[in-house]
Amino acid sequence: MLRILHQIFRTGIVTEPLPKEVEAEIGIVGARLEEAIIKRFRRSLTIRMVDAGSCNGCELEIHALNNPIYNCERFGIHFTASPRFADMLLVTGPVSRNMEIALRRTYNATPPPKLVVAVGDCGCNGGIFDENYASLGGIGKIIPVDATIPGCPPKPVDLLKGILRVIGR
Amino acid sequence: MSTLKESFTSKLGTDARQDGNQYPASVTVFHVPRERFIEAARAMKTSDARLVAEWATDETLFGRGFDILACFAKGPEYLIVKTEAPVEDPAFPTLTKKFVAAYRFERQIRSLMGVIPAGHPDPRHWIKHEDWPEDAWPLRKSFDPSKPIPRVNGEYNFIKAEGEGVYEIPVGPVHAGIIEPGHFRFQAVGEDILNLEEKLGYVHKGIEKRFEALSWTEGVKLSGRVSGDTTVAHALAYCRAIEAMTGCNPPDRALWLRALMLERERIANHLGDIGAICNDAAFAFLLYQLSRLREVILRTNDRLFGHRFMMDRVIPGGVANDITPDGVKEILSELDSLSGEFERLIVIYDENPSLEDRVRDTGILTPGDAKELGVVGFVARASSQSLDCRILSPFPPYDRIIPRMAVLQTGDVHARAWVRIEEVRESIRIIREMLNTLPEGKISVRFDPPPADRAGFAVVEGWRGEIVYWVQSGPRGEINRCMVRDPSSVNWLAVEQAIHGNIVPDFPLCNKSFNQSYSGHDL
Numbered sequence A: 001m002l003r004i005l006h007q008i009f010r011t012g013i014v015t016e017p018l019p020k021e022v023e024a025e026i027g028i029v030g031a032r033l034e035e036a037i038i039k040r041f042r043r044s045l046t047i048r049m050v051d052a053g054s055c056n057g058c059e060l061e062i063h064a065l066n067n068p069i070y071n072c073e074r075f076g077i078h079f080t081a082s083p084r085f086a087d088m089l090l091v092t093g094p095v096s097r098n099m100e101i102a103l104r105r106t107y108n109a110t111p112p113p114k115l116v117v118a119v120g121d122c123g124c125n126g127g128i129f130d131e132n133y134a135s136l137g138g139i140g141k142i143i144p145v146d147a148t149i150p151g152c153p154p155k156p157v158d159l160l161k162g163i164l165r166v167i168g169r
Numbered sequence B: 001m002s003t004l005k006e007s008f009t010s011k012l013g014t015d016a017r018q019d020g021n022q023y024p025a026s027v028t029v030f031h032v033p034r035e036r037f038i039e040a041a042r043a044m045k046t047s048d049a050r051l052v053a054e055w056a057t058d059e060t061l062f063g064r065g066f067d068i069l070a071c072f073a074k075g076p077e078y079l080i081v082k083t084e085a086p087v088e089d090p091a092f093p094t095l096t097k098k099f100v101a102a103y104r105f106e107r108q109i110r111s112l113m114g115v116i117p118a119g120h121p122d123p124r125h126w127i128k129h130e131d132w133p134e135d136a137w138p139l140r141k142s143f144d145p146s147k148p149i150p151r152v153n154g155e156y157n158f159i160k161a162e163g164e165g166v167y168e169i170p171v172g173p174v175h176a177g178i179i180e181p182g183h184f185r186f187q188a189v190g191e192d193i194l195n196l197e198e199k200l201g202y203v204h205k206g207i208e209k210r211f212e213a214l215s216w217t218e219g220v221k222l223s224g225r226v227s228g229d230t231t232v233a234h235a236l237a238y239c240r241a242i243e244a245m246t247g248c249n250p251p252d253r254a255l256w257l258r259a260l261m262l263e264r265e266r267i268a269n270h271l272g273d274i275g276a277i278c279n280d281a282a283f284a285f286l287l288y289q290l291s292r293l294r295e296v297i298l299r300t301n302d303r304l305f306g307h308r309f310m311m312d313r314v315i316p317g318g319v320a321n322d323i324t325p326d327g328v329k330e331i332l333s334e335l336d337s338l339s340g341e342f343e344r345l346i347v348i349y350d351e352n353p354s355l356e357d358r359v360r361d362t363g364i365l366t367p368g369d370a371k372e373l374g375v376v377g378f379v380a381r382a383s384s385q386s387l388d389c390r391i392l393s394p395f396p397p398y399d400r401i402i403p404r405m406a407v408l409q410t411g412d413v414h415a416r417a418w419v420r421i422e423e424v425r426e427s428i429r430i431i432r433e434m435l436n437t438l439p440e441g442k443i444s445v446r447f448d449p450p451p452a453d454r455a456g457f458a459v460v461e462g463w464r465g466e467i468v469y470w471v472q473s474g475p476r477g478e479i480n481r482c483m484v485r486d487p488s489s490v491n492w493l494a495v496e497q498a499i500h501g502n503i504v505p506d507f508p509l510c511n512k513s514f515n516q517s518y519s520g521h522d523l
């Protein structure tokens, strides 16, 4: 136990300030964001992540949002296990044929108003997998999409920017 | 002891014809008549070989039928047995009676290529879900991948356990956390798991078919996205296969940089997963600490290689990025601090009784099962199997910078975590050695596409284990077939076995300790 406390003490708080341009962006979006979160999300934005066919690269970066360096909870961003509590669906991958139905079901299980954000080049337009018998292309081909965050995969900072952009408008 | 090749020729005699179009020459390929395919497998079984992969190719563009290939390995030796099936009679005798791993390989051959494994005990499709038309065989040349395939009515019959108090728990495809989709069906009594059956294929993206529409140089981008967490190792295996078939020799500096990236990928994934295992054992402290270390590695990757996961940095003929002397210094000092912090955290892991209680004796994969299933990578090494391509089939610089193999016997969650702890240490050590011996010179050479009707084979030890590529050129020198075998294709079988006798609440922990790829498996 002492060792754990020692390590905690040694590490300190590592949540780092975001790069300048992102901080500036947060500053601008901040006021509207707070208003939007209070009004629309009661101070907490709850996200359900859905992998609709990704290569798992995008998941790794979404995961990173929870690490102590990005620590997205401090922005009021919280990942939930059920679509029923979700304000936002963060969807990755080209939609695979074998996931199409599950994606539609998850979408239908999410209460309105639901925001859908397509993550990664694949989520935007199918990426390198293109469209074929098994990959149906971007998320927008299957369910309505409110915003996209391109990148292969988008970096955690890009994800934060993207999420803040969607709810701030 | 005789080699696989010797025992093969002694058992099959003149019926075994060696194939000269396959590279590298160190991997022997034997043609056998269809009726002797099982005998060939039996010869491999008695020689104590494992089944590495089994796949089929459509050879109609050459005016031939289908080829069925089975790759076996023992120690450093890989041997491929090949047989033919005519278009009018697309079938071959099943190898399931000899090799358990053949179960899913052959279901997949039947589902996607429409070549029937005669005598296979399981008639259900694999990857091809129940709502696909029976005759949709995407890997056949006659199949038009641009057309959507209609949905039909169908049902997938899970294995059912019967008896008083037996109930069923379906889980997925969409899981609770931020992970990939797949379906698990548990049969349980109370909390005890009687049986677990996986149903995968949800993220099947038609990757093997997609390769056939790409050029050789475009192909590497796709291989780097078979399983995003293993982008370096997959791209490397693809490149080594196509370089073998064209005689392309990347410069030494490129080989060193490739190995450097491969080891950095190993460290980053091991750090993240060791942390995640601790988290699933209700010890979140180590998750946060280790994910912080992982993040540091990724940020350095981004600065030095221009991408956090080093995607698209391995290219045919070499690598895309060089590293400066300052970059070398930066990595060396990063490793110093990483190594210090890592060791402090491992002491905490090791001395925590509540963690120990959860990870010891949980999710045991016995050495016997590990061998029988033919598992690879850290899963194999945690269950007594001494398998590591870096050591058994080394390419430079691994022929002179040799990692020590960590092998444990207990096969439980702890063993799988501990093997990875040892591997982080080894990777740190060998990266230092690589940087200290980094050759000068160019980082790539020109890559010329292969001539028609050739095949290339390569194995690379990614962080999950042995990755296999078999690539074949068509009549116009294009990609005719690209077979990908991620470690997950065999290791998923082990998750079903290891869960027997455990309780339902321990499943996430067990599963995490395997952490196999859905995308790499489903393709």
Ligand code: SF4
Residues within 6 Å of the ligand: A053, A054, A055, A056, A057, A058, A092, A093, A094, A119, A120, A121, A122, A123, A127, A128, A151, A152, A153, A154, B225, B228
């Ligand atoms: S965008 Fe890139 S990282 Fe994300 S799923 Fe697609 S290929 Fe993978």
